Amino acid sequence: MNDTHTPRLQGNRRAKRSTLRPHGTWTPYLFLFPAAAILGTFVLAAMLQVVYFSLTDYNVFRGGSFIGLENYRRLMSDERFWFCLGNSFIYLLVTPVLMALSLGAAMVVHAGLRGLTLLRVLLFMPVVTPTIVAAIAFRLLLDEDAGLINSALNLIGIADLPWLTGHPWTLISAMLVTLWKGFGYYMMIFLAALMAVPRELEEAAAIDGAGRLGVFLNVTLPSLRPILVLVAVISSISALKVFDELFITVKGVPVSQQTVVPLIYDTAFARGEFGLACAIGVVLFIVVLLFSFAQLRIARDQ
Amino acid sequence: MISMSGRIDRRKPGVLAVLLLGLCSLACGSCDYHDAEQTRLELWTLSLSPTFDDYMLRVIDEFESAHPGVEVVWVDVPFDALDRKLVTAAAANRSPDVVNFSDRQFSRYAALGAMHDLHGLLPGDPAQTYQTGALRILDLDGKLLALPWYLTTQVRLVNEEMLRRGGLTPDTLGQDWDTLRQQARDYHARTGGFLFSLRLGEDSILPTMMLQSGLVPFVERDGRLVSQLASEPIIAYVQAWVDCFHAGVLPRSSATGGHQAEVEGFQNGQLAVIQTGANMLNRVRDANPVVYEQTAVLTPLSGKLGRSHVAVMPIGVMGQSQHPELAAALAWHLTSAQNQTQLSRRSSVMPSTPASLVDPYFRGQGEDAADRLVEARVLSANSLEDAVAFTPALSAWPDMRLAFNEGMTRMLLNKADVKATLMQVDKQWNALLRASPAATLDAIPRPEPVP
Secondary structure, X not given: OHHHHHHHHHHHHHHHHHHHHHHOOOHHHHHHHHHHHHHHHHHHHHHHHHHHHOXXXXXOOOEOOEOOOHHHHHHHOOXXXXXXXXXXXXXXXXXXXXXXXXXXXXXXXXXXXXXXXXXXXXXXXXXXXXXXXXXXXXXXHOOOOOOHXXXXXXXXXXXXXXXOOOOOHHHHXXXXXXXXXXXXXXXXXXXXXXXXXXXXXXXXXXXXXXXXXXXXXXXXXXXXXXXXXXXXXXXXXXXXXXXXXXXXXXXOOOHHHOOHHHHHHHHHHHOOOHHHHHHHHHHHHHHXXXXXXXXXXXXXXX | OEOOOOOEOOHHHHHHHHHHHHHHHHHXXXXXXXXXXXXXXXXEEEOOOOOOHHHHHHHHHHHHHHOOOEEEEEEEEOHHHHHHHHHHHHHOOOOOOEEEOOHHHHHHHHHOOOEOOOOOOOOOOHHHHOOHHHHHOOEEOOEEOOEEEEEEEEEEEEEHHHHHHOOOOOOXXXXXXXXXXXXXXXXXXXXXXXXXXXXXXXXXOHHHHHHHOOOOOEEEEOOEEEEOOOOHHXXXXXXXHHHHHHOOOOOOHHXXXXXXXXXXXXXXXXXXXXXXEOOHHHHHHHHOHHHHHOEEEEOOOEOOOOXXXXXXXXXXXXXXXXXXXXXXXXXXXXXXXXXXXXXXXXXXXXXXXXXXXXXXXXXXXXXXXXXXXXXHHHHHXXXXXOOEOOOOOOOOHHXXXXXXXXXXXXXXXXXXXXXXXXXXXXXXXXXHHHHOOOOOHHHOOOOOOOO
16 A cells, blocks of 8 residues: 555655746745744844843843853742742633633624624723723722722621732732733634634534533534634733733732742842843743643643 | 746845845945044933923033034933833943933942943032032942932922811921821821821832931941841831831831822822922822812921931933043033023922022022922922931942842731841841942941931
8 A cells, every 4th residue: 555655645745846846946935034034033033142141140231251050040949939930820810710701701792682792892992901001990999098999898898908919919900900901802712713613513403402501512612622722822821921910000019929020020120130030031931831832732632 | 026927036136135235335334424423422311301301402402512523312211111221222232321310220220330430530520519418329339420410309298188187287297207107196096097108118218217317227347337227226116117007007008109109199188298309299289289279398207317318310321331421521511500400490309519509599589488389499498408318328229128128018018027027138138238349337328417
């Protein structure tokens, strides 16, 4: 069998190569070049530079000298880094909540009832609201002495909560901003995916006696799986890299109550330790990479 | 490049590349020509535009006229964006030549070695020109790293209506921190509100307040400065404020909020008293005219020494400057007595040049004495006589402050033991002092009490 198949495959390859020839061997590379040049200059070169700086005691004003893995050694023994990394993983809890909310909203909008166009616009509005505006608004709502949320809680007999100063409430406050800002965006992705689910499959399941929940669990959800994986990966990466929400909503709380990216900012801009900040950035990059690979692997295995 | 037949003409990209290279070289050539004709100085200021555009352009014109062939490029940077922009510019080796900092930013960049030593570069004697206290904090490890531009002395803004609700009047209100702390307890018990707020954790002003009260957290041993932060009087002092916070007498934002939170609290009618620069009165007037109408301006709070703190806004020459002498001349020109007087006339800041203070403007002559803005300005100018910049002139001070702030937030938010935490911070301070150039008690402001 192999003997008979191999020549045909080779023949096919030859045929494909020959179809490219009229356009020139370099043509695809020429089209790739602008994007590759931009990515290479502004992403890859910058990444390599960060890796190099992480091995130095770099200071933008005085330069730096090579110190090997000293920054990484300091990092491993720095309890602030471990607290922040732990908080980053706590922050990942926002992902399933965000997915559930946005999928739920997408299904409501997808139901096609009257007045839902307006609802869709309203649900999407937070996405186009600048994060700084959302974070300031939440900061005012969550103010511990004069905020609306604590006042409302007091009315139902719950004591004031330290939304802006106490751990883990500071993380929860920032998560609320992330949820409010993000779920409209993911709702639109889910809505597009729901519209692509074949109606006849759902109808067939219904004819076979499946209830609404059965249709959702056995037909709709499996059809959405690639999108669910995509949203899970994208929102997890965003959660691990969260900065704006924390920087504005819980400004002033100790950095050990925040996540890794605020720690990078604090290390570089408040302490001037740019080499150490680069080392934290490299570790975060590896963590995000491993986490994304693991998510994709699990999704593929399932 | 792509012909009508859809095939790529291999010669055309080459022609285009040659044309682009030619254009680039022409552009660079014109840059070189331009540079040969003019020396370019870049000046960065903090949030002066658009209010002070006319003033700045006039001062720059004067400098350019006095220095033919020099072009000053003025860039005004928002207060919060300076760190990001300056670090980015420095990383690209394109730092501006002259930069205006806040006192806190100055300490950080001085510690990073970002500034040029101005000794020997200035056209005059700084000691004869600037207020001694303001100049002293810019002289670190024997290097003069900046010139004092304008100063912001503080005043007390009090909401008389809120005071009345708590049974207080401007006359009965405490003039020092300790009295005010006690009054805040009574006020909170009576009204449930807050008499005042204080930056205890983030950007803590407790080190300044200690020095204002004559509590010096340092001693000198073997010619070197050593921390004495965990001494009994300082533990008691910090404990009193931490207890006050835990008793709910101060707003929760005093643990994490900055000065901005205090001003917002006052203009929203949540705080009865704030200690701030006179220029903030304009902001209160614009944000909440009702509160403005209820506001009285009083002398600044002080400690046991009776001296208020003055914040210095330095202007320095960056180490990456290619023209340090010209840059120093520009900084000198901007901070001259004449120019500072003109700047103060357009704002509520105070000049760092004693020669400016003889101007009748600072005594409010010929103006409505009942106008709060005039009153605030006169009070600021008067307090300048006894005010001191209570900032230690130590290159390690920015890191020491960070360690102190972290310790304070642990005490306030995690209820960490005050004595144990101060002992930890004391160790950090000593490690930082050992790692920096030797300093003596001369670096610490220790003025005599006001007679």
